[in-house]
Amino acid sequence: MNLNSLLKKSLLKVDEEILIRLDATVPLLSKIGSHLIKVKGKRIRPSLTLAMSAQLDDFSRNPILLATAVEFIHTATLLHDDVVDQSNLRRGIKSANIIWGNEASVLAGDFLFAQSFDLMVETKSLKALSVLAQASCKITQGEFLQMQISNKPNTKISDYFSVIGGKTAQLFGASAQSGAIVANGSFQQEKAAFDYGYNMGLAFQIIDDVMDYSSSKTKMGKNQGDDFKLGKTTLPIILAWEKSNKLEREFFLKSLQELKQEKDDFQKCCEILRKYSILNRCKKIANDFVIKAINALNEYSENDYKKALVELANSSLSRVN
Amino acid sequence: MNLNSLLKKSLLKVDEEILIRLDATVPLLSKIGSHLIKVKGKRIRPSLTLAMSAQLDDFSRNPILLATAVEFIHTATLLHDDVVDQSNLRRGIKSANIIWGNEASVLAGDFLFAQSFDLMVETKSLKALSVLAQASCKITQGEFLQMQISNKPNTKISDYFSVIGGKTAQLFGASAQSGAIVANGSFQQEKAAFDYGYNMGLAFQIIDDVMDYSSSKTKMGKNQGDDFKLGKTTLPIILAWEKSNKLEREFFLKSLQELKQEKDDFQKCCEILRKYSILNRCKKIANDFVIKAINALNEYSENDYKKALVELANSSLSRVN
Numbered sequence: 001m002n003l004n005s006l007l008k009k010s011l012l013k014v015d016e017e018i019l020i021r022l023d024a025t026v027p028l029l030s031k032i033g034s035h036l037i038k039v040k041g042k043r044i045r046p047s048l049t050l051a052m053s054a055q056l057d058d059f060s061r062n063p064i065l066l067a068t069a070v071e072f073i074h075t076a077t078l079l080h081d082d083v084v085d086q087s088n089l090r091r092g093i094k095s096a097n098i099i100w101g102n103e104a105s106v107l108a109g110d111f112l113f114a115q116s117f118d119l120m121v122e123t124k125s126l127k128a129l130s131v132l133a134q135a136s137c138k139i140t141q142g143e144f145l146q147m148q149i150s151n152k153p154n155t156k157i158s159d160y161f162s163v164i165g166g167k168t169a170q171l172f173g174a175s176a177q178s179g180a181i182v183a184n185g186s187f188q189q190e191k192a193a194f195d196y197g198y199n200m201g202l203a204f205q206i207i208d209d210v211m212d213y214s215s216s217k218t219k220m221g222k223n224q225g226d227d228f229k230l231g232k233t234t235l236p237i238i239l240a241w242e243k244s245n246k247l248e249r250e251f252f253l254k255s256l257q258e259l260k261q262e263k264d265d266f267q268k269c270c271e272i273l274r275k276y277s278i279l280n281r282c283k284k285i286a287n288d289f290v291i292k293a294i295n296a297l298n299e300y301s302e303n304d305y306k307k308a309l310v311e312l313a314n315s316s317l318s319r320v321n
Numbered sequence: 322m323n324l325n326s327l328l329k330k331s332l333l334k335v336d337e338e339i340l341i342r343l344d345a346t347v348p349l350l351s352k353i354g355s356h357l358i359k360v361k362g363k364r365i366r367p368s369l370t371l372a373m374s375a376q377l378d379d380f381s382r383n384p385i386l387l388a389t390a391v392e393f394i395h396t397a398t399l400l401h402d403d404v405v406d407q408s409n410l411r412r413g414i415k416s417a418n419i420i421w422g423n424e425a426s427v428l429a430g431d432f433l434f435a436q437s438f439d440l441m442v443e444t445k446s447l448k449a450l451s452v453l454a455q456a457s458c459k460i461t462q463g464e465f466l467q468m469q470i471s472n473k474p475n476t477k478i479s480d481y482f483s484v485i486g487g488k489t490a491q492l493f494g495a496s497a498q499s500g501a502i503v504a505n506g507s508f509q510q511e512k513a514a515f516d517y518g519y520n521m522g523l524a525f526q527i528i529d530d531v532m533d534y535s536s537s538k539t540k541m542g543k544n545q546g547d548d549f550k551l552g553k554t555t556l557p558i559i560l561a562w563e564k565s566n567k568l569e570r571e572f573f574l575k576s577l578q579e580l581k582q583e584k585d586d587f588q589k590c591c592e593i594l595r596k597y598s599i600l601n602r603c604k605k606i607a608n609d610f611v612i613k614a615i616n617a618l619n620e621y622s623e624n625d626y627k628k629a630l631v632e633l634a635n636s637s638l639s640r641v642n
Contacts, residue, residue, distance in 0.1 A: 026465040080431060084424040103405040103468055106427065107461050110401060114457035117438050121451045130442045136435035140428050144347040147424055
C-alpha cells in the first residue's frame, strides 16, 4: 500500500480540519479556501507528519492538527510565491492571485500562516511549535537567497543548495520531525524523521526544477519553461553553465541574466542541457538524496508506514521520464 | 513621566532584540531590518505589552520577547499593506516596497511573522502564543473585510467597526493582554489589559482615519488624502454619507466608488466633511473609546505605569488639531 492509502482516514480528517478553519466569517476567505482544497496538491508534507506519528503508534488528534498546520504553511508560501512571481497557473488551474487579485492572495497567505500557529498551539507542544516556527523563518531566508541568485546562471552550486534547503527541504524536514515530536519519539527518531524529510525535500525540489526543462508533458500543472522565462537559477542551469563553452555562456547571460529572450530560446536551452546530459546528472544527484532519506529511516523498526515512506522516496524520482 | 520614558530601558532591550533577530544570514533582510528600525514608529504595541507586565512587577526577559514579537507582527502587516496598497511612503520616508520591490517586502513580512512566533515560543507561554496567534488571524480577517467595504461609501458603520476591530484593535488588545499573561495577572487583569488595548486601538484607528482628512499638516508620515485617492471607506466618509444630500452622494459615488477623481475633489470632500462637522463627530466617538480604555484600568492598583497609560490614552486624541 502506498502512503496516501495507508493514511487515508487521517488525511480525510486533515481535509475536514482545513475546511473548518477556513469557514471564517469572511466569505472571500472561504472561497479562496475551497479553491485551494479543490486544487489540492499531493499533501506530501502532512503525509510526512502523519506517517512519522503513525510509525510511533500515535493516531491521536495532535498529528492531525500538525499535519493541517504544515499544509497551511505550505499553501501560504504558494499564495505569496504566486503574487511575487506573477504566476497564472498553480497545480494546473488558475492561481488565486489571477482569480481574486494580489491583495486577497497576500492576505489569504497571512491568514493561513496565522491559523497554522493557532493549530500548533492546540497540540500544546512547544517543541513542535519551535521546530515549525524556525522552519518558517528558514523558508523565507531561502526565498530571499533565491531572489539574490536569480538571473545569475554563474551561481555556485552550494548557493543553490542553500536556497532549496531553505525554501523546500526545511519544511519537509520539520513536517516529519514534528510528527515524531508529538508522538514522543526518541531524540534519534526525531532527528531521523527530520533527515528523511529534509533529504526528500532536496530530491523533490531538484526533480521539480528538472521538470521545468523535461520535454515530456507531465501533470505538473505548471507552465513548462516558466523558470527559464523568469531567468530562475536552478540546478540544470548551474550544471550547464559549468560545462558550457563561451558561446553557450553568452546565450545564458543574454537569455537568463538580461532576459532578452527570443522565440526559440527555450528550445535552444533544452538542447544545451541534452548536449551535456544535464537532466540525467540532476536526477543522479536527486537519487543520492533519496538514498540518504531512506537510510535515515533505519532508526525506525520495520512497519507498513516505513515501507510506504521508502516507496514514496523512490517514486519521487519517477516523476520525470 | 510618559510611558516611553518610564519604559526606556525595556524599549532599548526590544530594539536590541529586533536587531539580533534581523542579523540574519541574508544581507538584504538585514538591510530591510535596519531600514525598519530607522523609520521606527511609536512602538505603541510593545509599550502596551511592557506596561502591563510592569504594572504586575514583571521586568524579566519574557515581556521583552513578547514586545518584540508584537512589533514584528505589526511591522509584517505594514510591509504587506504597503505592497497591497502600492504605497510609496511609510512613516514619512520611502516605504520598503519602493526601495527593494514587492517581492522583498512580501518575504520580509513573512520572515518577521515567523520570527514573532519563534520569540513567543521562547517565553514558553502557550496562553500568550494562543492569544497572539488568534489576534493575527483576526488582523487578516479585518483586512479582508476592509477590502470588501472598499469603494463603498454607503457602508454600514458596524462594518467599519468590524474592520478596525480586526485590523487594528485586536493586536493592541492582544499586545496588552499577553503582557498581563506572562506576568501572571489574574483573569480580570488579563481581560482589563485586553479591554484597555482594544479600545485604545479603536480610538487610535479612528484618529488615524481622521488625520487623512485633517487639514493641519502633521508628522503622520503618510501622504495626506491617500485614503481618498484609493476610495477607502473610513469613518469620516461613512458619517458624511449618512448626512449627505443627493448631489453630495453622487459626488462620493463618482469619486470613491468609480474612482473618477478630478483635481479639486479631495478639497471638495473636505468641505463636505466640514459642512457636517464630521471630523469633530469622529473625535467624539474616539473619545468614548478612550474613556472605556481608561476605565478598564480600574482592575489595576494605582502605579506610575497606570498613570502613564491613562495619559497615553488621552494624548491619542490630541494627534489631530
